[in-house]
Amino acid sequence: MIEIERKFLVKSNDFITEAFKETKITQGFLSTNKKRTVRVRLKGNQGFLTIKGMSSKNGLSRFEWEKEIPKQEAEQLLKLCKKGVIDKTRYEVNVANHIFEVDIFYKDNEGLVIAEVELSSENETFEKPNWLGEEITGDSKYYNSQLSKHPFKKW
Numbered sequence: 541m542i543e544i545e546r547k548f549l550v551k552s553n554d555f556i557t558e559a560f561k562e563t564k565i566t567q568g569f570l571s572t573n574k575k576r577t578v579r580v581r582l583k584g585n586q587g588f589l590t591i592k593g594m595s596s597k598n599g600l601s602r603f604e605w606e607k608e609i610p611k612q613e614a615e616q617l618l619k620l621c622k623k624g625v626i627d628k629t630r631y632e633v634n635v636a637n638h639i640f641e642v643d644i645f646y647k648d649n650e651g652l653v654i655a656e657v658e659l660s661s662e663n664e665t666f667e668k669p670n671w672l673g674e675e676i677t678g679d680s681k682y683y684n685s686q687l688s689k690h691p692f693k694k695w
Contacts, residue, residue, distance in 0.1 A: 543592075543604040544662055547682060550653040551673035555642050558669075559631035565643075568621025572685040579685070580617040583630075587614025599678020600662045624648070624688030636667040648691030654682060 567581040579590040587610055593603030609617075618625065627646040632639055638657050645652040654676070657666055676682045681690065 541604055542601050544601045544659045544664075545656045546600065546659065546675065546677045547654055547656045547679075548675050548677075549673040550642060550655050550671055552671045553653075554671040555631055555633050555640070555655070555669065558633045558635075559642070560634060561632040563630045563632075565628050565630055566618065566625060567684065568618045568625040569685050569688055570617070570621055572622065572689060577683075577685045580614055580621055582611065582614050582618065585611055587611045587617075589614075589617070595678065595680075598662070599680075600659075622688065624691065626684050626688055633669070635669050638666045640669065640672075645687070645692065648693050649687050650693060652687070652692040 563584050565581060565583050567579055569577060569579055571578040575594045577592045579588075579592070581588040581590065586608060588606055589609050590604065590606040592605075595602040626649065628643045628649070629646075631642045631644070633642060635657075638659075640655050640657050642653065642655040645654075655672060659666065680686055681695075
């Protein structure tokens with residue numbers, strides 16, 4: 541499956557009162573190879589294993605395969621992950637016909653807040669809420685796999 545998304549920095553916390561869902565996420569990486577990343581994620585009480593391919597030149601799309609796995613297996617796999625586990629809270633916000641996922645990062649990435657919106661095509665238009673800041677689509681330093689190696693606090 542091809543994932544198409546755009547990413548933005550967030551300039552205010554106004555999205556929190558607009559959110560319809562809030563979920564704690566812990567994730568680590570078994571592989572952070574540029575051509576393929578392998579992620580283990582605990583999202584609330586669910587576990588997931590995700591493989592992502594290389595991003596397109598413009599950073600808008602890439603292959604993504606995800607499978608739900610038992611929570612206990614995800615917890616065990618997290619112990620095998622590379623150094624730099626990511627902790628964040630994800631807020632889901634309805635904006636017109638789209639759902640924005642807004643992540644507030646903790647620990648070594650404290651202070652970073654990123655919003656992303658999934659699209660059905662690269663040129664699909666969408667409404668931008670007032671709390672949306674600078675677009676960072678395609679800037680690899682904001683990829684979670686890179687934040688695990690080069691945390692925001694050390695920039």
